Amino acid sequence: MLIVTGASGKLGGLVVEALQRLVTADQIGVSVRDSEKLAGLAARGVRVRRGDYENADSLRHAWEGASRVLLVSSNAASSGGDPLQQHETAIAVAKELGVERLLYTSQVSANEQSHFPPGRHHAATEAMLADSGLAWTSMRHGFYADSAMSMNAQGFANGNLVGPADGKVAWTTHEDLAHVDALLLAGKETFEGVTPPLTGSEGLDLADLAQMASGATGRTIKRQIINEEEMIENLQRANLPEAVKSVILGYYRAAQAGEFAMVDPTLERLLGQRPRPMQNVVRRHLV
Template sequence: MIVITGATGALNGATVEHLLKRMPAEQIGVSVRNTAKARHFADRGVRVRKGSYEDPAALRHSFEGAEQVLLVSSNDPHADAVALHRVGIDAAVAAGARRILYTSHQGAGVDSPFHPARDHAATEQCLANSGVAWTALRNGFYAHSLGWLLGDWQQSGTITAPADGPVSWTDRSDAAEAAAAILTGGRAFGGPVTLTARQAVTFDDVAALASKTTGREVERIVLDDEAWIAAKVAAGTPEAMARMTLTTFQAAREGRFAGVGPLLGELLGREPRTVADQLAADIDAA
């Protein structure tokens, strides 16, 4: 059995959908905080059990019989993410899982300016110490994040943000599909594997793509870090949140998100979605 955590969320929920296309539903389990939200899976034969990183006993029960467990990373910015992930790892080991997978991030590193990257690196170390085979899915930075990083460029005609660096913006649904391919494929992936789009681009590149897509010029304006923080706070963003977002740009400047590779496309059997695809989707949604 394969057990997936966070299956009512966008990423791992999509992974379950792809698993259902690849294997019998009775061989899939989900561990979720609210079982009612997973009714659509239960109705199709998926085993649904309550489990969360805050409840080790329930989590172990939800992992019962699992050969593989896919742990989703915590998205609570106020939580001790590494401690929560350690609970998940321990529960998977206690349940007898042969392999633990974890949704990590391409920029994982203990010295990264981007705090979640440090949590991912620490969690990967916990996995390495677990005594069980493990795979860290180092997904590229999710492309839908561009929606809030780029600001109101469609109205203003400008992309106003701090200095950045190349980022291999990656479609979240592609990452979800790749996870299902890894879980059900015969190839053994040990340790961290990087799953990214084919190309890393800067905001200068994004402005050029936006100009081409819309048929009107979109200008890239670089703001000093503190000026950008002040503008965000003035617009109503809490300063702590603005400073956290700034670390994304700081990490990008250091090349933390610049790497690209062919593996995602190989797993999908097609070309991964691009930044141009994301911009077109954002325009359609506007």
């Protein structure tokens, strides 16, 4: 059985949709904290069970009979939790159950020296996987294209994208990544260990996005660069949690350092077509 964790989230839900085009429903199981949210999937023959990274017994039940498991990375850090402890629990359960391959949703910034806090978490999780004795694949996702829109929603609305100096990002859609994750989970192709970067086909910085949004909306949208001290003051006034502020600042530092800039053809090859362009994402959100 092929298990998808986090199937009530955007990525996990799209993976399940893509997986249903590759295998029959009775070969798919989903592991979610609230199984009632996915009653529709259960009605279509997908096995739906409660599985929580904080509870090893729940994972043992949710992953019963699993040959392959897609471990969608935890976002516990955003609410003060410990994603690495959760990943450690999940990896231990997968090993205990004899899972044939554990696939993990990582990111292109995965590096223990990354400026981006999630990048350090991904690197630490990949090290756990390497030490686990399991067969594993870590999908190095490009930065989610929707994040570009949500992080800058206020700026797109008021016509001014404000932030420190950044750098090019090969923005990549959830839909394209989910399609490829499903292919790999279904065993249509196998990567041992870390995949090449799974990215969109072009790198764009915030100035590029401002220009793109201006063209799409017919409004003037500018890019205003401020220093990091001003950004910190803005974040403090917004009264955001420390973990969130750390991620936002880390994003700008990592982007400026080129951590998200790599463009690789692997995603296009696996998709069999060009990745969805950022222009489409901008239009979907703003027009």
